[in-house]
Amino acid sequence: MLPSPLTQIFHPDVSMKGIRLFMKRDDLIHPEVSGNKWRKLLPFLEAFQESGKSELLSLGGAYSNHIAALAAAGRMLQVPTVGIIRGDAVSAENATLTAARANGMKLKFVERSVYRQRNEADWLAELQSAHPHAFVIPEGGSDPLALTGVAGIVEELGQEFDILATPCGTGTTLAGLLCAVLPDVQVWGFSALKGDKNLGSRVQSFIERSPEKAVIPRWQVWDAYHFGGFARWTPELIDFIRSFRQHTGILLDPVYTSKMMYGLFDLIRKDVVPPGSRVLAIHTGGLQGWNGFRERFGIRIP
Ligand SMILES: *Cc1c(COP(=O)(O)O)cnc(C)c1O
Numbered sequence: 001m002l003p004s005p006l007t008q009i010f011h012p013d014v015s016m017k018g019i020r021l022f023m024k025r026d027d028l029i030h031p032e033v034s035g036n037k038w039r040k041l042l043p044f045l046e047a048f049q050e051s052g053k054s055e056l057l058s059l060g061g062a063y064s065n066h067i068a069a070l071a072a073a074g075r076m077l078q079v080p081t082v083g084i085i086r087g088d089a090v091s092a093e094n095a096t097l098t099a100a101r102a103n104g105m106k107l108k109f110v111e112r113s114v115y116r117q118r119n120e121a122d123w124l125a126e127l128q129s130a131h132p133h134a135f136v137i138p139e140g141g142s143d144p145l146a147l148t149g150v151a152g153i154v155e156e157l158g159q160e161f162d163i164l165a166t167p168c169g170t171g172t173t174l175a176g177l178l179c180a181v182l183p184d185v186q187v188w189g190f191s192a193l194k195g196d197k198n199l200g201s202r203v204q205s206f207i208e209r210s211p212e213k214a215v216i217p218r219w220q221v222w223d224a225y226h227f228g229g230f231a232r233w234t235p236e237l238i239d240f241i242r243s244f245r246q247h248t249g250i251l252l253d254p255v256y257t258s259k260m261m262y263g264l265f266d267l268i269r270k271d272v273v274p275p276g277s278r279v280l281a282i283h284t285g286g287l288q289g290w291n292g293f294r295e296r297f298g299i300r301i302p
Pocket of ligand 1: 035036037140168170173174253284285287
């Protein structure tokens, strides 16, 4: 569903500060190809059409939202897909990869030590020669090409905000927003990783390589809301997700959007978000991640 809906969030912690908080519901774009993964895939799918290649190939971890999205998109577009998965075939039984396979994706497993070379030119050249008909999409859709897809979020808005907030993994979504918003908007990224020292420089280099580069607005990365690291959690986070759902009816994912909203509410409480601001948080999707949480930790959707 595009454009994705814009929902106002009514919550006492927010209204107390005279803040108007909205959420861009990219989680509702599609049940499987949700959120920023769809936004980031779009420009690649267009480039694929022009490429003369006949299949789509990408890489990811065993619970990757990106792999889930690519498999579902391939099924919809009737294009064969290949997933290069970090780890061994034991993980092939998990919900994410079972769904990917059901969507027709061919899976290949590579050891962690090998997977580490995924951004090296030699390794990529080898991958391409092993799959000559494949159009290769980098892990997580992390490429300057993806920025134009993310810009769609801003194009759909039609109103102004003081602060935009997004969760960050690779930082591609943050960079895409930075290239698209007006210069007087602040853009905040909430890192889902612990101690990711390179996030800032990755965002910077995306912006520099972007054809859309114009005046870049002020931006900031918040890195203290990772709850122990990528895909880690605490009971406090799960309680927050439950309470947010009770107040708003909106389900957050356990890896990205819940940590962003927890952080944003913390910054609202501490008046780091200036009282009276208009704030937009991007619900980047990722709800398929709950399947992995149920399997790994026995946590059901709160
Ligand atoms: C992948 C993902 C992100 C991170 O996006 P980046 O562009 O890699 O920073 C955020 N939210 C969700 C739900 C995701 O699946």
